[in-house]
Amino acid sequence: MPRLSPDASKMAAKVSYKGVEYLAIFDLTGKAQPDYFLKTEAYKEFGDRRIISWRWVGNRTLVVTAASGEIGLFEGEMGRLFSYDVEGKKLAPLAWKDAAGSASDIIHVDHKNERLLLSRTSLTYGYEYLGRPEVIDVDVRTGRFKLVQKPNILVGGWAADGKGVVRMGVGYDRDSGKTRVLYRATPDENLKTIYDKADPTFSGDLLVPEIFLAEEGKAIVTSNKDGFDKVYKIDLATMELGEPIFAVEGYDVGELGCNESCNQLQSVSVVENRSKIYWMDERLKAVQDMFEQQFGAGNARIVSSDLGDKNMLVWVGKTNQTGIYYSFNTDTGKVARIGYSNEYFGEAEMNPTKTIIYPASDGEKIHAVVTMPRHREGQRNLPVVMITHGGPFGPRDEEGFGPFAWHQAIAELGYVVVQPNYRGSGGYGRDWIKKGRDDGFGLRMQDDLNDAIDYLAAQGTVDPKRACMMGWSYGGYASARAAQRDPARWRCTIAGAGVYDLGEMRKYDRNYLGRFGSNYLSKGTADLDTVSPTQNAEGKWSPILIVHGVKDDRVPLAQAKGLVSALERSGKVRGQDFDYLYQPDNTHNFPAPSDEAEFLEATRKWLERFNPAYIASDAGKAPPVIAAK
Template sequence: MKSKILNALLVGTFSVASTAVVAGDQDASVSSALNAAQAATGNVDSRTIVVKAPRGKVDTAVFGKRPFMRSPVLSPDGSKIAVMMTKDGVDNLGYIDVTKPGSAPVFFAQAEEFREAGDRTIGSWRFVGNRTIVFTVLSREILGGSRSDVRRLVSYDLETKKVSPLAWDGAGGDGATLLFIDDENEKLLVERDVLKDMKYSPNPEVVEVEVRTGKVKTIMRPNVEVGSWLVDGKGVVRAGVGGDGDSGKQRLMYRSDANGTMKTVANEADSTFTGTQIIPDIFLDEPDMAYATSNKDGYRKVYKVNLKTMQIVGEPIFGVKGYDVGGLISNEQRNNLAGVSYTSTRDRTRWFDPRLAEVQKLMDEDFGKGNAQIISTNDGDTKILLYVAKVNEPGGYYLFDTETGNLNLLGWYHPVLKDYEMNPMDSIRYKASDGMEIEAVVTYPRHRPHRKNLPVIVMPHGGPFGVRDQEEFGFFPWHQAMAELGYVVIQPNYRGSGGYGKEFVKEGRKPNGYGLRMQDDLNDVLTWFGQSGLIDPKRACIMGWSYGGYATARGAQRDPDKWKCAIAGAGVYDFPMMKAYDTRAFGDFGANFQATSNDLIGISSARNTDGPWSPILIVAGLRDARIPIEQSRTLVSRLKGSGKKEGVDFRYVEQPKGTHNLPYEDVHIEWLKEAEAWAERFNPAYIASDPDKAPPVSVTLASK
């Protein structure tokens, strides 16, 4: 018997918001934009959708705008959607009543990023029952004389419009980790640090919280060996995980049921920092069995594990050739596997739930394989939220009703670019100089179709370990911004990057990896892609943020003959100074996660400022809580001490409102505009010898 979903497709009754023509500008007003999107809903078969792109060059500032809509979440009954939306560059948390088409969203909290003590912002959000939205509030405070980030839970009652703190009394630094949600009884299990005798305990407790009354009851008291708790699908605390920052040992404690005693079943250190320990993700109804991931065979796969013996049972449940799997997605009852997320060349999900697998198949057929992602469902999976986008477009969110077959546009991700297809992207594997194969994401400038001997910007990602780039428009579409200017942008997933198996990570963690062989992988981009004819390796700049900022400065210092310019943001430039900072924050073992070199001075660009450098732009946020501002100030001071001239050899931009996350539109746009100007000054995208001697005429794309 065919499902209603399939029947809807066969008889052509899909109702799709009309995205066939993108001719005008989207209204910046949240309510107007949403109303326009909903009012546009028509009966257009999604297979007839034609997407256009602006003919002229889009201004760089457009790529720095905040997302218009992000992370929508359905209520259990599917009648409402909690979502973050942007108005005038500021995030607002609210909800949409989908039973009232055309109605404006209701907002109840703004979410500007915190900078100073006392500032607050919003983290995650979700429904508890159909009447309450619970969200995380983060604040920056001065605790014990040092800057700390504090998390708390807040509830919003959709009927009374009341905003209430949840489980704040007695909570320590982190009082907002949701372990279990009981929608029917409107209760939560919350893991929180404990405040005792005016001191924060590093060992959390578990409390039950009634969201309607705010009543709190202790479920599990702190255990000196446990830093985080794990709960099964019935709301029973079944396991605890703890780690020692100095020895590196990670302990797993487990019990079979609510009446058992927690016992240690594993306690080992992972000196490779590749995540070799097994941690249960989904507790099964079978006694002592769970689903978990393990990279024991090189690549991370899904296994069934006996938690009493810590033995893997049977063959892998799921794996991806050449890539690690990511997170496990449980079913509604949280006692079985519904899906597995993973990243190959882009984010994907393998659904084991037959209903969701069928929906995914149909969406793949309509929008193209991998272009539609299921991001939220209601109870029973009758209402499904989808994020639909090709890799080079911001895309939008759609609400799919499996009972009626209606598929309606909820809103665009980007306030200006909407579903414009921008610069095309591809994943290409190149050979490093030592023979290792490296995957890189390449973004081609759409206005330069000849793709021959083009200027290039190599853009290493942050991290560096366990992180990677993929084909996507993304939250920070710097690759699109620079490609729009006329550069090929290459984002190499150099050794040490995540997703390619533990041996690939270990290659980056070797003593000759950080700042040396990993840096060579970036240089090898110029050799390989230069030989392919795509780029002119003599017209190359390097640009990155965080670790990417480090690699940029290291390239400017170590290999100035290769880079015509460098654009570094929020980087580490003095590793002895940074390791002392990390040791205080993460312990002796944890501090080794970042730099693995035996010569911290040798790989520190700020300790090697004499001699030639590529001209470098240095950008730093004054309120960066991860990389202290002293890192950038030290680099600038030592460049000056070595005779480098500001404005000639380097430029320093310190952003008073900046944090590590580029929180505001003006801060983000400043970073991109500074990068544009620096690249144009030292490595123009268009030169007289190019077959296309002038950039395309700019077009104005602005919200009304």
């Protein structure tokens, strides 16, 4: 995540230096050495925190967002801000005084005056207002701040326009499921409700303005009213949508980007087979087109630029490369290599990845990402590992290395890796989400996973008798469900951070999400116990490895322990039928690379034991293992 300073004189990025991960500042003028100012894996000076992101506020201050699993009486991943004075080399908490719960939602940045607007909850208003944020104006140089917007009992998050005026508040009622949007046209007006509806289908059927346009009373919004998320201009007085101004056939649009003044739509991100940015700005579109002409369509992305969009950082890479970062100056046309995303891999092309479309047993067409082991080119009937993504509703898999390149790690061992975007996965429209919710959880969605193996087996790509499944979060649930429901299909499974007792999770989510949100598991499944692995521990199971973070607040450790206890009561033997790994410092999101590495190493050993990548009858032999330096 390299980020240019507003004047392009410096760059902030996470790097590995002498075997340790740091957040570092690089002087791009060549006048100073890199400043490795913050260890990202185990930063404990202000508590044990996971570094989430970073951004410049002016040219002298980097603002870092970190999260902790627990802050005082508040549990869950609570965000906090730190400021780093590049000149004084001083790191300090930012706007912590009276902060309660999360305090990291930056809604506006003023680079010229080195200030930001922060939406945060505060103890000042009493416990009844926890979760109802105020907005403060923060001087990032001194840390001093002043109140801009008091909390509103109906508002859970605020939004500002490009001038730093708080224009909108959005609230969600956990029990009714209604999202309410409050809006003011000018700074002096009172807020008024312009939207107040529930989405009973849980399919993202909501209208929340994202960019306030220079045209008075108009904004940019995304809506799936026509089946897919498209970009619209909306009249804030009537909440009426015009004709779509941007859409991609067959896919939902994603994140929207605005110009420097944040009063125009500048870009739209879309995940097709892989992530892509569509530029509305002709200059930026021309830059991306130039790099794609040189390196191939889809192989270049502008990732950061200065305030005038004259200096840019561009990532370049194929789907099986970690990639390279280049700098580009639009005035001079100069292109310079900044560095590899990963020095160890460099420009190496790893295991080839492509998207296929396979038929489900009920006729639906499903996209899946398939990664072939590069050492076994031309071989057929190979062992296969399915990696099932989390969510399940909303996320999806795509081509590319990505932040979690588990498919590359497993393919390097000699397995075909398949990652289905089963029904319910995001990016394929409202109806695809709804199809996952209708008798999907543990039933039809599980069939979709099985159908992917059947299809690849029919093509001669994989041996269906040499299949294992792994996954995290919902992928952990799916892996446990596979071991319990279809043991004849799966030689083994690896279940990470999964929900294994849906009834218990529904009770937990009633507190976490409210009465309305907690029902998302039960749609179409009258009896949650029927699809809960913990409640069906008897009988034959595939060998299962259970991995969970002790500090996981989203899916509590009790879910893993409950499954282990149920397996033990059913007579299954640890080390033979199942095993477990509880990671003391892990949350739901791998705060430390060492936790992820431990998970992958445990996975490798489990696969080697129950479904070895190479057996005597295989055409090839395993390549030699190169020890890490």
